Amino acid sequence: MIAAYADTGFIASLYLEETTSPVAEQIFSDHGEPLLLSPLVVLELRNAMNFALGRGRITSGQRDTAWRQFEANLSAGTYLVRQIEPVEWYEVARSLSDRHTARESARTLDLLHVAAALCLGAREFFTLDRRQGAVARAEGMTVRPG
Numbered sequence: 366m367i368a369a370y371a372d373t374g375f376i377a378s379l380y381l382e383e384t385t386s387p388v389a390e391q392i393f394s395d396h397g398e399p400l401l402l403s404p405l406v407v408l409e410l411r412n413a414m415n416f417a418l419g420r421g422r423i424t425s426g427q428r429d430t431a432w433r434q435f436e437a438n439l440s441a442g443t444y445l446v447r448q449i450e451p452v453e454w455y456e457v458a459r460s461l462s463d464r465h466t467a468r469e470s471a472r473t474l475d476l477l478h479v480a481a482a483l484c485l486g487a488r489e490f491f492t493l494d495r496r497q498g499a500v501a502r503a504e505g506m507t508v509r510p511g
Contacts, residue, residue: 369489369509370482371400372497373409376444380410380431381417385493392491392509400491402446403481405474410435449484457483461500469499479504 378389393400414428423431438444458473458480465471471479475497482490483504490501490508498508 368487369396369398369400369491370478370485370487371402371406371444371491372478372494373406373413374493375491376400376402376406376410376435377413378493380435381413381423388510389491389493396491396509399442399445401482401485401487402444403449403478403485404446405477405481407446409474447485449481454480454484461504465500465503469496469503471496471500475500479506482506 374385375389375392377383378385379393383389411432414423414431417423418425418428439446454477458476461476461479461483462471462473466476469475475494478492478497479490479500482501483506488506490498490506492498492501492508493510502508
């Protein structure tokens with residue numbers, strides 16, 4: 366059973382040179398099992414790559430190479446993209462908002478990622494984002510890095 370969900374920031378750190386890349390790479394290599402992704406992660410990853418291109422951080426060739434690497438890893442089973450019923454996904458996110466946003470200052474996308482992990486039955490949540498990590502931890506998931 367796949368038990369770990371990764372958010373976009375974590376996955377992006379594996380394909381774009383970020384200050385968080387060494388941490389993400391170490392956690393990823395130590396995990397050794399496929400990571401669950403939502404369709405939101407795939408969209409946000411592509412957008413992060415295009416954003417980096419637009420900011421002049423990478424070239425279009427580097428973006429295309431990074432995207433091909435991601436797609437190759439997806440095809441190899443490194444990641445498993447799972448669909449989520451939108452009504453359930455948004456209802457879980459709304460419930461998370463009621464329980465955690467006032468305390469954690471969670472943004473909508475933070476809630477959607479944690480809700481996706483919950484809907485997919487993840488027990489671990491891979492994130493480099495403090496707010497997402499706090500919400501996931503409050504929902505009983507193990508957050509990496511801790």
